[in-house]
Amino acid sequence: MAERLRYSDEDLQEFKTLIQEKLDKAMREFENLRSVVMNSDGNGVQDTSPTFKVLEEGAGTRDKEEAARLAERQRKFIQHLQAALVRIENKTYGVCRVTGQLIPKDRLRAVPHATTTVEAKTKR
Numbered sequence: 001m002a003e004r005l006r007y008s009d010e011d012l013q014e015f016k017t018l019i020q021e022k023l024d025k026a027m028r029e030f031e032n033l034r035s036v037v038m039n040s041d042g043n044g045v046q047d048t049s050p051t052f053k054v055l056e057e058g059a060g061t062r063d064k065e066e067a068a069r070l071a072e073r074q075r076k077f078i079q080h081l082q083a084a085l086v087r088i089e090n091k092t093y094g095v096c097r098v099t100g101q102l103i104p105k106d107r108l109r110a111v112p113h114a115t116t117t118v119e120a121k122t123k124r
Helices: 007-040 052-089 106-111 118-121
Strands: none
Touching: 007 052, 007 118
């Protein structure tokens, strides 16, 4: 029996649903982080007494920097998920870009944007 070169349309639909759910959640989290960075909720230190203002501004800056780092990671995750959706449409999803073998379903369920098998990744 010949080895399968790609996942079936039913399998691809299952992964598409999984990825879309993760993408929706990631987009919501990204928007939340972006609002923290942009200070859209208006929780500034304008109404704080001068004694505590310096400490609060420092903590606020640290929080914004951390939120910006997390937002950037989330943005990259979103891009990877979107690329996975393109691969599903092209019917190349789940094929290792190094070996050409199918990536195991368990790996794709855990890391739906994976482009390599675990073995190919560890050889790098």
